Amino acid sequence: MNKETMLAFARSPKGRKLLWVLIVLAAAVLALVVVYSVFVRAPEVPQGQPGNAAAEAPSDRRSGMYTFLLVGRDTGGGGNTDTMVLVSFNAKSKQVSAMSLPRDTMVNVGWRNKKLNTVYNSCKGKEKETQVEKGMAALKEQVGKLTGIVPDFYAMVEWDVVGQLVDAVGGVEFDVPYDMHYDDPEQDLHIHQDKGLRRLTGEDAMEVIRWRKNNGEYGSFQIGDSGRMKIQQDFLVAVMRECLQAKHLMNFGTFAEIFTKNVETDLTTGNLVWLAQKAMGIDMEKDVSFCTMPYTNYSRGTAYVLPVVDEMLAIINNGMNPYKDEITAEHLEVIQRGSKGLYLTSGTFADASLGRDAGSKPEAQPPEPDPEPEEEPTPEPELNPEPEVEPQPEPEPAPEPEPAPEPVPDPEPQPEPSTQPEPEAITPVE
Numbered sequence: 001m002n003k004e005t006m007l008a009f010a011r012s013p014k015g016r017k018l019l020w021v022l023i024v025l026a027a028a029v030l031a032l033v034v035v036y037s038v039f040v041r042a043p044e045v046p047q048g049q050p051g052n053a054a055a056e057a058p059s060d061r062r063s064g065m066y067t068f069l070l071v072g073r074d075t076g077g078g079g080n081t082d083t084m085v086l087v088s089f090n091a092k093s094k095q096v097s098a099m100s101l102p103r104d105t106m107v108n109v110g111w112r113n114k115k116l117n118t119v120y121n122s123c124k125g126k127e128k129e130t131q132v133e134k135g136m137a138a139l140k141e142q143v144g145k146l147t148g149i150v151p152d153f154y155a156m157v158e159w160d161v162v163g164q165l166v167d168a169v170g171g172v173e174f175d176v177p178y179d180m181h182y183d184d185p186e187q188d189l190h191i192h193q194d195k196g197l198r199r200l201t202g203e204d205a206m207e208v209i210r211w212r213k214n215n216g217e218y219g220s221f222q223i224g225d226s227g228r229m230k231i232q233q234d235f236l237v238a239v240m241r242e243c244l245q246a247k248h249l250m251n252f253g254t255f256a257e258i259f260t261k262n263v264e265t266d267l268t269t270g271n272l273v274w275l276a277q278k279a280m281g282i283d284m285e286k287d288v289s290f291c292t293m294p295y296t297n298y299s300r301g302t303a304y305v306l307p308v309v310d311e312m313l314a315i316i317n318n319g320m321n322p323y324k325d326e327i328t329a330e331h332l333e334v335i336q337r338g339s340k341g342l343y344l345t346s347g348t349f350a351d352a353s354l355g356r357d358a359g360s361k362p363e364a365q366p367p368e369p370d371p372e373p374e375e376e377p378t379p380e381p382e383l384n385p386e387p388e389v390e391p392q393p394e395p396e397p398a399p400e401p402e403p404a405p406e407p408v409p410d411p412e413p414q415p416e417p418s419t420q421p422e423p424e425a426i427t428p429v430e
Contacts, residue, residue, distance in 0.1 A: 163202030
């Protein structure tokens with residue numbers, strides 16, 4: 001088409017209409033670019049502090065590192081946060097490191113049940129509008145004390161979202177590790193899954209991630225919480241692998257709708273889009289690692305677990321730590337078990353309700369720095385500290401004014417304050 005023909009076409013009614021369409025399209029594209037640049041952006045990392053605020057903070061943050069607390073809540077089980085995963089994402093190297101935190105981890109809180117999974121419900125308050133914010137702030141603080149990393153952001157999901165995501169991508173291939181058969185009519189919970197590799201539907205997925213034991217005619221085989229955490233970790237990796245495939249990019253609108261309806265988070269939609277873009281191309285085999293916090297069991301009538309600090313720190317400092325310096329034991333404030341009872345790694349004993357191991361003698365009290373809180377020495381009738389109750393009832397009327405300053409060695413067998421050195425260095429719990 002030569003120049004004259006093009007000019008003639010542009011002047012014709014048809015040409016003018018096409019020109020306007022092109023102008024509108026160009027304006028729309030420009031507007032999208034502007035909106036995208038304003039709307040889709042990296043999350044702003046809050047200025048965090050390690051768990052033990054008294055300790056000196058590690059050095060500056062590493063560029064491109066983001067930390068998240070991923071929380072799974074099952075409303076059918078009272079709403080406790082039974083799945084808690086600390087996640088670090090390095091946007092530069094596209095590496096994801098995640099550590100599951102057992103729900104039975106003992107934390108130093110002021111209520112009777114001292115499990116980590118009770119923190120959210122115990123702190124959320126009664127005002128519905130602020131429950132998530134308050135509950136998650138308290139849970140993030142406890143995770144910071146436990147690991148030295150106060151998560152930058154949180155995402156709390158109802159477990160139903162997993163099933164919806166699985167259906168949105170047409171199912172997820174997963175190797176079910178056990179024959180799973182469990183029935184609980186009271187909760188209307190029925191799990192029946194056969195062992196083996198197959199494509200799971202959303203309903204199958206919900207059964208698999210909830211299972212931890214068989215019952216009834218199927219016997220009493222069980223894997224407990226640690227086994228269930230491992231299955232959940234493996235399944236989440238399978239879901240991520242499926243969702244991040246290029247063929248599902250067109251499903252982004254569906255994913256976003258499922259996410260906004262079922263997930264509470266302090267990330268904006270623009271943040272989520274930015275993070276999703278950065279996550280594209282992740283190699284699930286090489287770039288994603290899941291583990292469970294190393295722990296030992298501890299029982300006081302209720303089953304708890306205590307972290308094995310040196311092993312946990314080795315994991316955290318190998319890919320999860322967002323700081324340039326290593327996180328050390330002094331940055332933590334976790335409960336450990338010693339010969340005289342339970343203590344915090346900050347060097348103090350835990351509160352009175354945790355002060356003794358089951359079976360230890362009741363004299364293991366927190367050591368008092370000043371062992372002389374005697375009754376005020378009332379000047380006059382000084383009852384001399386008698387070794388035993390004497391038969392003479394009256395304290396002789398000899399008003400001896402003052403042998404007060406001389407340090408009379410008290411004859412009564414004082415229960416010498418426990419000389420256990422305050423635990424500062426943390427030893428692995430046996």
